Amino acid sequence: MFLLPVGIAVTLVLLLRAGTSTVTRSFNYTGFVNAVTSNKIATATINGTGAVSGTLKGGAAYTSQIPTALNDQSLTPLLLAHHVQVTGTNPSSTSLASVLVSLLPLIVIIGLFIWIGRRSRKQLAGGLGGIMGIGKSKAKVYDEERPSVRFADIAGYEGSKAEVMEVVDFLKHPGRYAAAGATGPKGVLMVGPPGTGKTLLARAVAGEAGVPFFALSGSSFVEMFVGVGASRVRDLFADARKRAPSIIFIDEIDAIGGKRGPGGFGSNDEREQTLNQLLSDMDGFEKDASVVVMAATNRAEILDPALLRPGRFDRTVEIPLPNQRERTAILAIHAKGKRLGPDVDLDAVSRATPGFSGADLANLINEAAINAVRDHRSIISAEDFRSARDRLLIGRRDASNALLPDEKHAVAVHEAGHALVAVLSEHADPVAKVTILPRGAALGVTEQLPESERHLYPESYLTDTLAVRLGGRSAEIIVLGEPSTGASNDLSGATELATRMVREWGFSHELGPVGYGGEGGSRDNPFAGRPYAEETQRSIDQEVARLLREAEVRATNLLTEHREMLDSVVELLLEHETIDGADLAAIAGMPERHGVDERVQAPRAVAMTPAPSAD
Numbered sequence: 101m102f103l104l105p106v107g108i109a110v111t112l113v114l115l116l117r118a119g120t121s122t123v124t125r126s127f128n129y130t131g132f133v134n135a136v137t138s139n140k141i142a143t144a145t146i147n148g149t150g151a152v153s154g155t156l157k158g159g160a161a162y163t164s165q166i167p168t169a170l171n172d173q174s175l176t177p178l179l180l181a182h183h184v185q186v187t188g189t190n191p192s193s194t195s196l197a198s199v200l201v202s203l204l205p206l207i208v209i210i211g212l213f214i215w216i217g218r219r220s221r222k223q224l225a226g227g228l229g230g231i232m233g234i235g236k237s238k239a240k241v242y243d244e245e246r247p248s249v250r251f252a253d254i255a256g257y258e259g260s261k262a263e264v265m266e267v268v269d270f271l272k273h274p275g276r277y278a279a280a281g282a283t284g285p286k287g288v289l290m291v292g293p294p295g296t297g298k299t300l301l302a303r304a305v306a307g308e309a310g311v312p313f314f315a316l317s318g319s320s321f322v323e324m325f326v327g328v329g330a331s332r333v334r335d336l337f338a339d340a341r342k343r344a345p346s347i348i349f350i351d352e353i354d355a356i357g358g359k360r361g362p363g364g365f366g367s368n369d370e371r372e373q374t375l376n377q378l379l380s381d382m383d384g385f386e387k388d389a390s391v392v393v394m395a396a397t398n399r400a401e402i403l404d405p406a407l408l409r410p411g412r413f414d415r416t417v418e419i420p421l422p423n424q425r426e427r428t429a430i431l432a433i434h435a436k437g438k439r440l441g442p443d444v445d446l447d448a449v450s451r452a453t454p455g456f457s458g459a460d461l462a463n464l465i466n467e468a469a470i471n472a473v474r475d476h477r478s479i480i481s482a483e484d485f486r487s488a489r490d491r492l493l494i495g496r497r498d499a500s501n502a503l504l505p506d507e508k509h510a511v512a513v514h515e516a517g518h519a520l521v522a523v524l525s526e527h528a529d530p531v532a533k534v535t536i537l538p539r540g541a542a543l544g545v546t547e548q549l550p551e552s553e554r555h556l557y558p559e560s561y562l563t564d565t566l567a568v569r570l571g572g573r574s575a576e577i578i579v580l581g582e583p584s585t586g587a588s589n590d591l592s593g594a595t596e597l598a599t600r601m602v603r604e605w606g607f608s609h610e611l612g613p614v615g616y617g618g619e620g621g622s623r624d625n626p627f628a629g630r631p632y633a634e635e636t637q638r639s640i641d642q643e644v645a646r647l648l649r650e651a652e653v654r655a656t657n658l659l660t661e662h663r664e665m666l667d668s669v670v671e672l673l674l675e676h677e678t679i680d681g682a683d684l685a686a687i688a689g690m691p692e693r694h695g696v697d698e699r700v701q702a703p704r705a706v707a708m709t710p711a712p713s714a715d
Contacts, residue, residue, distance in 0.1 A: 125162040132164040133175075136182050144179060147189040154184075249303040255433050256426030257297070263417045264288065264301055267392050268309045271345045274390060285414040287382060287393040289353075291400040292419030295459030298396035301419070302349045305394065312346040314339065318355030321374045329356065329374030337381040337391070345390030353395040357403045375404060382412045421457055424450050430458050434465045441481040449485050452532075454550065464488050493547075494539040503536075503543065509674065510576065511536045511544040514586050516669035517575025518546035518568055520662065521655050523688050525564040534669075535678040543586065546572075559607050562597065566651035567658070569594035574655040575666060598647040599640070608643040616640065662688075 127135060132152065135141050141162075143154040150166040166175070179186050251261055270277055270284030277284055290298040306313035314336060321329040340346045356374045382393055395413070397403065407413060422430060427450035435446065453464065465480075467488035472480045503511065515534050522528045529548040536544040548568075573587040601607040603616045616632050659666050668687045672679055 125156070125160060127162060127164040129164065129167060132166075133178070135162075136178055136184060139182055141179075141182070141184045143185045143187075145187045145189060249300065249307045251304050251308060253433065254297060254300060254304055255429030256422050257301070257419060260290075260301070260417050260419050261304075263415060264290075264305060264394075265308070267347070267394070268305055271309060271311050271347065271390060271392065274345070284390075285392065286411065287395070287413035287415070289400070289403075289408070289413040289416045290394070290396045290419055291416055292398060293421055293457060294398050295457035296419045296421060297458045298398075298419055299351055300458070302351070302394055302396060305347060306349070309347055312340075312343040313349065314346065315349045316351070318350055318352045318357070321356050329371070330377035333374060333377040333381055340391045346392075348391065348393045350393065350395045352397060353407075354397045354399045354402055357395075357397075357407050359402060359404050360406075375407070379404075379406055379412065421455060422461075424454070427453060427456060427461060430461050431465065434462045438465065438469060439479045441479050443482040444480065444485065445482070448482075449489075452486075452489060452549065460492070464492060467491060490539065494542055494545050496539065503538065507543070508536060509670075510580060510584060511586065512670045512673040513575050513579045513666075514572035514584075515544040515546050516666055516673060517571040517573070517578075517655070517659055518590075519571075519684055520575075520666055520669055520688070521571030521658055522546070522548060522568045523684050523690065524658050524662065525567055527558070527561045528564040528568050531681045531684055533678065533680050534673065534684070536673050537677055542589075559601075562601055562607070563647075563651065563654075566594050566598060566647060567655045569597070570648070570652045571655040571659065574652055575659055578656065578659055578663070579666070579670070594648055594651065595644065598644045598651075601647060602640050602643045607647075608640075610643050611636075611639055 132141075135156075140156050140158075141154065142157045145153050146166065152164040152166060153162070155161055176186070251265060254261065267285060267288055274284070290301060292298055302315070306315065316336070321332050336348065340348050356371055356378065358371070358375075360372050360375065393413070400408075400416070408416070428447050431446045431450055449464075453461065456464065464485070465488075468480050468484040471484040471487050472478065515536055519531050519534045522531050529550045531546060532549045533547045534545070539545065569590045570587075572590055573583050576583045576587070602611065606613040606615060616636070665687055669679075669684065672683060672687070676683075
């Protein structure tokens with residue numbers, strides 16, 4: 101409709117220009133009389149104002165003007181004597197083109213009003229979208245063309261896949277469930293750390309399901325205009341019901357599903373209105389609608405309880421970090437299409453990457469391939485995997501970050517203290533590698549890998565971990581006579597671990613078996629203040645300080661008793677810059693211990709000496 105008035109305007113302008121394009125000559129009055137007497141004029145049209153137009157005998161057009169003050173009575177006989185065809189016109193007569201040109205602005209304005217009115221009615225018919233359609237659902241629909249990912253392309257997570265596959269089976273064969281009197285889940289919530297494959301699992305559902313699949317992010321509902329999010333929810337569920345059986349997938353649902361009320365979004369917030377509409381639509385499904393809602397989040401603790409109740413999200417599927425066997429399978433999938441050297445053992449790589457998510461493993465293989473290309477090779481070696489792992493965990497090796505001799509000796513002392521305390525502690529994780537080569541923000545690294553897959557951490561293990569953390573600082577005091585700023589990262593990690601031991605795990609005889617929750621409130625309401633008194637906080641601080649002092653004393657005693665071993669480790673580090681667990685076992689005269697699986701979840705697995713800072 102908008103093109104119609106524009107086209108009319110262009111046509112009229114072209115017609116007007118075409119009508120005036122034949123005027124080629126203009127005479128004054130004397131020239132006009134001379135042209136008549138020379139028999140050059142063929143026709144003459146004179147109006148009441150004295151304007152003359154016509155054609156020459158050659159066919160060309162001309163114009164002239166007769167001054168009204170002359171009142172020349174001889175002009176008419178002269179024209180007749182030279183056989184000029186003379187006509188007269190009324191001065192008020194106007195051409196069709198001039199009329200249309202004068203009406204052109206009005207035509208354009210009327211056309212614009214008609215276009216805007218029809219556009220508004222069309223958009224308002226769909227809800228609160230207005231003339232720009234912002235209330236329409238932004239979901240991407242997979243129907244005929246679906247993602248190529250299948251369940252067979254996802255390694256591990258067999259239990260999680262089985263629960264999700266039941267959703268697909270229910271939509272494909274609802275009669276089997278109806279025969280047993282069972283109804284399928286209305287909602288499935290996938291919960292897990294970032295990078296564990298929640299969205300990938302949803303893409304596999306879209307690939308396996310023979311039903312329409314609506315996929316969008318939680319942030320797609322949020323707009324600055326009040327009511328737009330709720331309108332999009334209504335539009336999404338209306339489309340899904342029309343094409344039932346179908347699946348709706350909402351990624352990062354915590355963007356709209358957070359707790360309401362005190363500490364939440366607020367009573368009139370746009371997000372709360374969107375959540376209310378989502379709750380209404382999920383609970384308002386008809387029994388035969390066959391619409392399933394799937395959602396993913398890594399922050400399930402902040403979701404509103406009304407969203408998680410049965411009838412909305414009936415099933416919660418936990419997708420944790422993969423274990424060692426699952427990491428091997430994930431690495432095998434991501435290694436497809438890549439040329440691996442004969443020395444590459446994916447099982448060994450998986451053992452050396454505890455705590456890695458599926459996304460981390462994909463990034464690891466890609467970094468290894470980049471490292472091979474950097475060395476002008478197309479085959480990925482085991483050393484490429486080791487370099488890629490160190491780069492991801494510690495940082496890039498920077499040759500320009502050279503240490504002064506005194507600094508290099510101090511870093512060697514610090515890392516030797518970490519390593520030797522770990523070797524001499526019964527419950528500490530085995531040491532895999534010690535290096536004094538700067539990487540990223542770390543000037544040195546002591547790397548530990550746990551011996552087995554851990555799910556529970558006893559108090560003895562945690563107290564040994566505290567001693568290992570403070571072993572570097574203790575070694576500096578023993579050998580150098582004073583500590584340095586290199587222990588800042590160790591102190592931060594040790595303090596965090598000791599605080600959790602006292603406040604969350606009840607490892608304090610003074611406070612007893614009481615859990616005080618995390619900093620800043622409880623798990624149910626993270627926005628509330630501390631759920632305990634100031635006197636309790638003082639006791640917590642004293643217990644944390646006690647644990648740290650005891651750990652430092654223990655580390656100092658171990659290193660003092662084995663001072664010769666400490667000096668030997670320092671000398672070996674200064675000579676080779678990087679040593680492994682076998683070197684440490686040989687110096688300590690103890691059998692070598694191998695870390696084979698999971699990274700420690702409570703403390704950090706890598707003790708680093710950060711670069712000195714002003715603070």
